[in-house]
Amino acid sequence: MQDRMSPAQESTLEQIAADAVEQALAGGASGAECTISEGEEFSVGVRMREIENLKEAGSRGAGIRVLIGEPGAQRGGSSYTSDLSPEGIQKMVKAALELAKITSVDPFTGLPEPAELGKLEGDLRLYDEAIEDMTTEWKIDQALRAEKAALDFDPRIQLSEGASFDSHVGRRVFANSLGFTGSYQTSSCSLSVVPVARQDGAMERDYWHTAARSAAGLESPESVGRIAAERALRRLNARKVATQKVPVIFEPRTARQFLGDIFDAVNGSSIYRHASFLAGKLGDKIACDALTVVDDATIPGLFGTTPFDDEGAPSRRTVVIERGVLKSYLLNSYSARKLNLKTTGNASRGITGNAGIGPGNFFIEAGALSPEQIIAGVPNGLYVTELIGGGGNTVTGDYSSGAAGLWIENGKLTYPVSEITIAGNMRQMLQQIDQVGSDLEFRGAVAAPTLLIREMTISGQ
Template sequence: MDFLNLAQDVVKRAHAAGATDAECTIAEGEEFSANVRMREVENLKEAGSRGAGLRILIGRKTGASYTSDLSEEGIQHLVKSAIELADITTEDPHADLPGVEELGSIPGDLALYSQDVEGLDTALKISTAKRAEEAALSTDPRISNSEGASFDSHLGRHIFANSRGFSGEYRSSYCSLSTVPVARDGECMERDYWYTMARGFAGLESPELVGRTAAQRALRRLNAVKVETQKVPVVFEPRTARSLLDNIFEAVHGMSIYRHESFLAGKLGEKVAVDGLTVIDDATIPGLFGTSPFDDEGVPSRRT
């Protein structure tokens, strides 16, 4: 099925049904997951998905709908639902699509898709997960148990079109490997994990490195000493720092600000962090997971 033509057709149908503007997103994906525990396969899962989302404007009133049924009947219902929802929605003076001059796509290969994920042998996926868990269990006698190891892969396709003349698509892929060993020393029991994730299979850390790292992280938790409450400088490790950044990005999200759901709402121009802190949002770095040629509204990705 030509999904780009379908997205453009959905936009045309919405316009014909009364929408002043419309944008359609179609996503298609294939995913696989292999989970093992204590050297045995626990479960395998393989699934495919596809669906279309439509957002329309009637003046300043917005309606949005979604369907996984891409048949003629399903598309008709998609358009009808969006129109009906817009009819009963309160007007939003800021509701609009990006201007024509803002639309576009980053040229060139952003390394979002790797061929080596296609057709990856199921036996290889299982053995990769088993190797990671085995490496963790073999690291130290105190690694007495495991909550398992997982190998996951995904192939996706993203298609977008709007009523202001922009349409585009791109493919993406990723695979990941993780394991969660359990360490025990007397009555003290702790667990931790490690994972690796890349656009292609060849970009993953070795299963042995993943397993050893997870085991070492679990071992260092054993017999930990509680620190007294105090005010001291703290250095966050990368995965903890990332969780803090997640909260910042959620706070600066345009919709969160608009709805006054963010602690930063109304603080434009005010100092909200220490000197020397710079947060960069760069969706143009090839191969990374926040990268794409254009955003959800058809605006070229950029560094901010």
């Protein structure tokens, strides 16, 4: 593993980005922005107590986007390189300038307004040097211990699809021709295991994982293995259920997938293309009072946190839905101009090309009731633990997905069910969220607690 980057080395990367922008301007560009990203990743996979694969790799690259022409009539071109030498950067800039000359004029393309630029100061806890200090042997041991805990939990856990430990440390640098330069360092690590339970010839699999930006944030491998085993075991002897309309509870893992569909619907790109059922609905009551959805890239230590977005706009907290009222879309500068709005600091991209729109920490605010209390209030219904394919249609709002889970009778989880489809329309689903659980946990940039939806159609036998 390479040595940690010193402040002088970090300054060098910032200077490379700033120099690339200056070269673009000298070559005739009216605007430019440069991103540099570097990182080291590690991954080990074990299966049935043996190492199956191991990967350790580093990457480093730069990308530039140039604009030619006056504001309101600009053309854009992009290029990237893994060669950060002066010659490599020069070739990258030249290629982007050549491409910009042959692209179409777009009246909405451009950089953010200067007043929209900035960055958060202070420690956002994005990097933990303890992750860089982890030895290969320790990481392998974590995966082996997680799988062992699952396999040893119950005699019916007879197989494993594997366990894995992954880690990453990296740095991101951004500069543009409006005078913005910034950088930040990140780290992350994760552990997961997928045990297989077998009984009477039937087999069921499930998984559990833990992920954090800091080493101390990980759950123990024994806990990960135990929970994964419990989840696999409770799926044994699944039944089919009759087609019917019942209340549906999404556990946090599946609620997060549903929230991902909501993100697509409030994405500014979907809005200006009229490809969302929420287009033109700002200020409208589109959900129940229990639902508040927030995008907040300022919360220290979380996966969606950054000091600035991928256009140099400062990260912020945006209330998207407040007590059921649609308050804001999520925007980069391009979609903001298309909609005559202001960026929400959600620009996202790799190292080159036009910025897309991505979440900060996009989540549903926790409610007051525990999952157990929510389940206890349902006389007959479905508790969804897995969604299989499908999802929401952002344009129409129609929702359909294969599912598996546990059937609720008299307020208790009674038996597993599988080979079913759940369906509804997101317009009605948002209005019929009767309860929001207290169990909000961030295992990624998108997070949701338990959700109770008053009624959905279950298609079974």
